Amino acid sequence: MKYTLFLFDLDDTLLDFRASEKRSFMHTMHTLGLRDGIDALFTRYQEINVDLWKRFELGTVTKDFLKVERFRKSFQENAVDLDPELASRVYLESLPDTVVLLDGAKQVCAALSAIGEVGIITNGVEAIQNRRIAASGLGGYISFVATSEACGHAKPDVRFFEYATKMASAFNKETTVIIGDRLDADILGANRYGIDSCWFNPERLANTSAAVPTYEVSNLLDIAAALDAVQVNLKQA
Template identity: 50%
Template sequence: MAYDLFLFDLDDTLLDFKESERRCFAAVLQSLGVRDRLDELYHQYQIENRRLWALFEEAKTSKEHLKVERFRRIFENFGIEIDPHKASDHYLEALPETVVLMDHAEEICKWLAERGEIGIITNGMHAVQIKRIENSKLAPYISFTSVSEECGYAKPDIRFFEHSAKMAKKFHKESAVVIGDRMETDILGAQNFGLRSCWFNPEKTKHNFSFKADYEISHLSEIQSLLKR
């Protein structure tokens, strides 16, 4: 199968969001006077953030509520008297400046851009995601970026994929492939929209979903040999 449109998830697929988030979270809290229990706070932040994003993906909460609520919850749990709105604002300002690439991300994007069009499909905040791409070394290779906040729908909603398809220079389902690390958003969304998919699974995690990806890789560099076959 020959592909000419490569639809990449962004966080934890091309950008190491976990590491970026960890560094940014610690720096922001330290700037607000928090010095102790940073690892505990970050662990709890991850839990609350995942819960809220799951609600957002199910259209059960808003993006504006999510931004602040994740900080309000951890501050309340740890008895920290900091305005969660202030923490959220500082965090969203700092996050785009804290960019860490996944291994081989720049190399594979350069290689694919010579063979077709690269689009980013991401659930996130538009201004933050656009700035993070600009601050990475990937921007020259990316044709367009589709963000859930701008679209109004989030992966795996089929309407998000319809929106993304319209942003491509040319779009044919049979020559497009989705590459992402989350089965429940990237791979399911691709399947629902009738696209082939590649699950980026660096930790070689087992899953029990009723659906599966067309391909599976544990290193981005494997995309080259996979597409050459």
């Protein structure tokens, strides 16, 4: 196998962020005393959150603004009288307690860490992501965590990948692969930086973007085989 550095996205690649997000949102609303209309509020919150993250990745808003604005706008549009700053704090504090691993996450990290070095590349909040990784049980397989917050630039910006690869014990573009679920952040970033990529596509979506993955898998347990590591039995890792 030619790869020795494996750069994994975290949310919706190794961790089921959708499940964690909903659990943490529900916990936050209950903690703040809201009981009615939470499902509809959550649906709108998700739409606003996705838009704000896209704006953050384009560099048009800051992460501190995003963290509060998604609640402020959701509350305003739904006539909910709650403090958005408090909601943001409660929500972020609860995320490490709602970690859900995607099927195969532990096996693939264990197997690939035995071959080379596994790093995490994430646009998430550094302190929260580190706590979530610790809670997930994946920490023992991961050599480093690169966050956009610490870097100052977000995926797919090439400067983020330059920052991340400097954290590796050894780096060569020819022996590095990025693995992630997002074409517009992970795969496009890999294309721009000139390294191989593996698109984790569990829903088997069509690729209508300009991003071009080197590999594509719908199951985490298929990654090693896709990268020509057929000698690794992930199901026994």
